Amino acid sequence: xxxxxxxxxxxxxxxxxxxxxxxxxxxxxxxxxxxxxxxxxxxxxxxxxxxxxxxxxxxxxxxxxxxxxxxxxxxxxxxxxxxxxxxxxxxxxxxxxxxxxxxxxxxxxxxxxxxxxxxxxxxxxxxxxxxxxxxxxxxxxxxxxxxxxxxxxxxxxxxxxxxxxxxxxxxxxxxxxxxxxxxxxxxxxxxxxxxxxxxxxxxxxxxxxxxxxxxxxxxxxxxxxxxxxxxxxxxxxxxxxxxxxxxxxxxxxxxxxxxxxxxxxxxxxxxxxxxxxxxxxxxxxxxxxxxxxxxxxxxxxxxxxxxxxxxxxxxxxxxxxxxxxxxxx
Amino acid sequence: xxxxxxxxxxxxxxxxxxxxxxxxxxxxxxxxxxxxxxxxxxxxxxxxxxxxxxxxxxxxxxxxxxxxxxxxxxxxxxxxxxxxxxxxxxxxxxxxxxxxxxxxxxxxxxxxxxxxxxxxxxxxxxxxxxxxxxxxxxxxxxxxxxxxxxxxxxxxxxxxxxxxxxxxxxxxxxxxxxxxxxxxxxxxxxxxxxxxxxxxxxxxxxxxxxxxxxxxxxxxxxxxxxxxxxxxxxxxxxxxxxxxxxxxxxxxxxxxxxxxxxxxxxxxxxxxxxxxxxxxxxxxxxxxxxxxxxxxxxxxxxxxxxxxxxxxxxxxxxxxxxxxxxxxx
Numbered sequence: 281x282x283x284x285x286x287x288x289x290x291x292x293x294x295x296x297x298x299x300x301x302x303x304x305x306x307x308x309x310x311x312x313x314x315x316x317x318x319x320x321x322x323x324x325x326x327x328x329x330x331x332x333x334x335x336x337x338x339x340x341x342x343x344x345x346x347x348x349x350x351x352x353x354x355x356x357x358x359x360x361x362x363x364x365x366x367x368x369x370x371x372x373x374x375x376x377x378x379x380x381x382x383x384x385x386x387x388x389x390x391x392x393x394x395x396x397x398x399x400x401x402x403x404x405x406x407x408x409x410x411x412x413x414x415x416x417x418x419x420x421x422x423x424x425x426x427x428x429x430x431x432x433x434x435x436x437x438x439x440x441x442x443x444x445x446x447x448x449x450x451x452x453x454x455x456x457x458x459x460x461x462x463x464x465x466x467x468x469x470x471x472x473x474x475x476x477x478x479x480x481x482x483x484x485x486x487x488x489x490x491x492x493x494x495x496x497x498x499x500x501x502x503x504x505x506x507x508x509x510x511x512x513x514x515x516x517x518x519x520x521x522x523x524x525x526x527x528x529x530x531x532x533x534x535x536x537x538x539x540x541x542x543x544x545x546x547x548x549x550x551x552x553x554x555x556x557x558x559x560x561x562x563x564x565x566x567x568x569x570x571x572x573x574x575x576x577x578x579x580x581x582x583x584x585x586x587x588x589x590x591x592x593x594x595x596x597x598x599x600x601x602x603x604x605x606x607x608x609x
Numbered sequence: 610x611x612x613x614x615x616x617x618x619x620x621x622x623x624x625x626x627x628x629x630x631x632x633x634x635x636x637x638x639x640x641x642x643x644x645x646x647x648x649x650x651x652x653x654x655x656x657x658x659x660x661x662x663x664x665x666x667x668x669x670x671x672x673x674x675x676x677x678x679x680x681x682x683x684x685x686x687x688x689x690x691x692x693x694x695x696x697x698x699x700x701x702x703x704x705x706x707x708x709x710x711x712x713x714x715x716x717x718x719x720x721x722x723x724x725x726x727x728x729x730x731x732x733x734x735x736x737x738x739x740x741x742x743x744x745x746x747x748x749x750x751x752x753x754x755x756x757x758x759x760x761x762x763x764x765x766x767x768x769x770x771x772x773x774x775x776x777x778x779x780x781x782x783x784x785x786x787x788x789x790x791x792x793x794x795x796x797x798x799x800x801x802x803x804x805x806x807x808x809x810x811x812x813x814x815x816x817x818x819x820x821x822x823x824x825x826x827x828x829x830x831x832x833x834x835x836x837x838x839x840x841x842x843x844x845x846x847x848x849x850x851x852x853x854x855x856x857x858x859x860x861x862x863x864x865x866x867x868x869x870x871x872x873x874x875x876x877x878x879x880x881x882x883x884x885x886x887x888x889x890x891x892x893x894x895x896x897x898x899x900x901x902x903x904x905x906x907x908x909x910x911x912x913x914x915x916x917x918x919x920x921x922x923x924x925x926x927x928x929x930x931x932x933x934x935x936x937x938x
Contacts, residue, residue: 304634304635304638304771305634305635305796306816306818306819307816307817308795308815308817309633309634311796312794312795312796316794336795339795340795342791343794343795344793432817434817440820440821440822441818441819441821442771442818442821442822462671462672463672464673464793465641465645465793465794466637466641466665466668466669466672467637467638467640485904486637487635487636487637487638488635488637488761488770489635490769490771490822491769491770492769492770492771492822492825493769493819493821493822
């Protein structure tokens, strides 16, 4: 079953990386797995911040005794490659570029392919947050040459929360193997975890894995494979278009420019004069429908409407539009 | 539901510590949670090692840039309080004593109450591994004045793996609040996690918790509460006695002295001339019964027969004895 999970994750990530596993903890631990294994004290990491999760990356870097060079873009904007290039140029000591592919806090997609190409140009590896992007929008780990990529089980995979798919390129593995210091976390030290996930016969004990959740992940991945990634991506786009048309009719505006909008996470401006919390509770209590509040800089200003994985269906779009029309009337 | 989980965990741990939660990852992460929050670089920790998990504690201490003073006892023996006292006396700079209450690798119980009293005498806090002891044998966090205690969901709680109950005393919280350096792990930084678990109205977002597993833990804890801890402890002792009598009849010897034997984890010597792996596969394939192999120093020499939580039942003891008799004949 674990070998199948690995092969199916390779398909989902579009990679042949042999190191493709599920970390036994949520996406935040997947993020920490990438940083704690690839970053050493004293290293310099260029971190792109255009929402909550870029700032969490900074926390990870600083707690490791490394230096984070921040590249800031406004919440609701994509990471600007020109700013990233300027930072890479100004910091030749940087060894890693870290960015979020799909910002869950704002609904913005950044151009992972372009950012990764820049990183290579300046001899940096990439750490890429794909928590919300995996399976929802095209993500091509090998074609784009991403190095350390983590995701979460509970977004577009529609699995239970608590697992974090992670894949590491050969260059990432090489960097880990050349470390001068030991990985600060025993639990997340991937050189130890690999003995458990390697398919070469014997699996060495590292920790007790959340096996029930792994079975759930297996089933989620089988369903993605059955539908096919291209069709899954298209379904997310189609449902987004349907939602967009309906929201336009209701006079609700998107916060994010169409060119960088995530179909699976629709961040919209709360209409003037509307009570944010009251509407969300009414949707939940009367329609059994939960939409996300704004996070951080967008708290009180935005709603985030998810259309992820299993939830990206016609009936959910209809329910959401009907309920919003009813509640806002 | 989370407030109920907290209250039920307080009951299981026999504590009134307000900080009593379930870490969103397996027991190994619970261990790391205690070390990463309580230990700072440069600290000295006295670590008792009488099996696999004491050595994992050493790994935790060293990766944090702290010094581990090891107190070794043979695998299969309890931690010797005299050796511990000698180490505490020789290392007045030590601020923490770490030990395993119930060593899962050997089936040995150490005297947590005595060890904790020694720690207090030498001004040390305690970090205590109760992964296998919680609910299976008496564990009295408040009465014994233990400071940082972690366990696992999948042992005597009979829940799915992937959660680690943790409780911290006020003294442990004080030590965390007086830290001079930030906690190395963002994911396991309990000052952040507390905002999510505190019952004071609003729960602040930290990470997406494995909610399905938390519901499972809730149900496991409700079952423990319904039976009552005293009765649960007695049931584990009774089933152990039944198993012991049967194993004696089969000529199978326990590895651990009766006075420090864990009823829920029965480590026995593999009889002479018996093929370890063959017997275990036969039990698994023909009787749907899995017994544990020896770990570390006991690999190939011991079987570990679990009678934990829901599994500590007459029918399981009978099945185990009947199957062993059949296979070994």
